[in-house]
Amino acid sequence: MADERVSAVQLLTPEGQRVAHPEYDINLTDAELRGLYRDMVLVRRIDTEATALQRQGELGLWAPCLGQEAAQVGSARAMAPNDFAFPTFREHGVTWCRGVAALDMLAILRGISNGGWDPSLHRCGPYSIVIGAQVLHGVGYAMGVQFDGAEDVAVTYFGDGAMAQGDVNEAFVFAASFSAPVVFFCQNNQWAISQPSDRQGNIQLYERANGFGFPGVQVDGNDVLAVLAVTKVALERARSGNGPTLIEAYTYRMGAHTTSDDPTRYRLAGELETWRLRDPIERLKAYLARQGIADRSYFDQIEQEGEKLAEQIRDGVRAMVPPKPESMFDDVYSEPHARIDEQRAEMLEYLASFEDAGG
Ligand SMILES: Cc1ncc(C[n+]2csc(CCOP(=O)(O)OP(=O)(O)O)c2C)c(N)n1
Ligand SMILES: [Mg+2]
Incomplete structure (x- = not known):
């Protein structure tokens, strides 16, 4: 990658070339590879539709995950059905992979639902807006799993900004002390609203894990294959009783922080252009096309599926019945x-x- 601070695990270059890594690999069927592409395209379609609906006054707010689809889909698809995800407000790709209906994600931001979905049914907690709170929840859950003698793993999601939050650091201490079956999945999307992540000090975020006594690994967060491979290893480690791992998925928030934010006030357009060349969907598409795993008609078919989903979202949101105020x-x-x-x-x-x- 262009940034020399980065030592991220990569299995797919931005041009869609498959590369080897000495420690990590993944072997997927063609159907699984196409499935990852479909997930990412549909998640992006949900995200752009929700952003547009907010602009039309149909939602109070939306936090776009544009550009972070590989980090979210790759990590969530690595999870076993019984594992439990603890997302933030931006993890629409994670909730999608946990089987949450798009309309349930939007209902919260329309202000007509307190939680959106049944966490125990989807094995996925509600969106946490309180930065870092869900990381403590995830570790608490993982310690409960341990007491029960079960083999499930908790995956807690949070951002680069949250790495500076007390809750997150306390969660690290507890997880390390009890060797809790948890994966800490940090999406370093370079920004915490208008604060750049490099303001956080001189070491990279994944290296902080050393101080807590568990491994940290940095992965190219725009490479869905690498994210899947790295998360699988971390999940296995946790499942077999060896404790937590911190994964730093190095990615980029291509959209605004939320629909209430205007990023042109604090970052240069050139930065976005650089990251556009590392688009997570385009690189998998290039790989699938080059390998003959998918062709034009498949890509068109997924696009049509996305348009249909967007139409359902538009109609569904407008038809939502507000609950009684009381x-x-x-x-x-x-x-x-x-x-x-x-x-x-x-x-x-x-x-x-x-x-x-x-x-
Ligand atoms: C405890 C708490 N403090 C502050 C905020 C306000 N706030 C909302 S998002 C955000 C930045 C989060 O940055 P990061 O962790 O990098 O996640 P990202 O938004 O980039 O996904 C802040 C400070 C909050 N929601 N909760
Ligand atoms: Mg961030």
């Missing part, structure tokens, strides 16, 4: 609670005052 009080406590009852009644009275004014 339902926000329903799950605060598992049992009736006098203070909550009081607040519910107060809000209903307030809402009713508008009806009177209108009538």
Whole structure:
């Protein structure tokens, strides 16, 4: 890669050439390779559609994963069905791979659902907006797995900015102390809103794992094959009782931080152009085409599937029925609670005052 600070594991060059690595390899069937391509294209289509819907006023906010599809799909496809993912608000590729419906991802950002999906059904936690909180949840879950004597692994997702958060570092200490079956998956997308990741000090993020006493590895986060290979090794390590691994997926946030952000205020256009040449989807497409694993008609077919999915998302979002405002009080406590009852009644009275004014 162009940045000399980087020593990332790579199995596919930006031009789509397959390269060997002394420690990591992956052997996939043609159908599996096509599947990774399909995942990434559909995730990007969901992401661009959701971004457009926010612009049309249909969503309150959206955090695009544009450019991070390989990091998310590669790591999530490495997981076993019973493993458990703990995502941030940007992990639409992870939730997609865990079988979450696109509309459930959008429902949260339309403000009509508190969580979006059933975490135990999908083995995937809700989107965490509190930076780093889900990393503690993941380690706690992994310690629970250990107590149960099960073989599942927790994969916690977080960003380069979150690496500086207390919660994340505390989670590292607990995971190391208990040799918890967890994979720490850090997407270094170069930015924490407007703060560049190189402001974080003089060593690369994956090297911090040494200080906690577990291995750290840096992978080309725009190379879906390398991400899959590296995550599989980390999962196996955790599953066989050897504790956590920190994976730093070196990638790039090609879009804005969220739809509320304007990145042209703090970064140069040339940077985006450089990363466009490392696009995760284009490099796999080039490899599939060169190897004769997929052809034009396959790529067209996936594009059409994406258009159909986008149409379903548009129609589905507009048809969503908002819940009754008072339902926000329903799950605060598992049992009736006098203070909550009081607040519910107060809000209903307030809402009713508008009806009177209108009538
Ligand atoms: C505890 C906490 N502090 C601050 C914020 C505000 N905030 C939202 S996203 C973000 C930056 C996150 O950067 P990074 O971890 O690199 O993830 P990325 O957004 O790049 O995916 C911050 C500071 C928050 N949501 N939670
Ligand atoms: Mg970041």
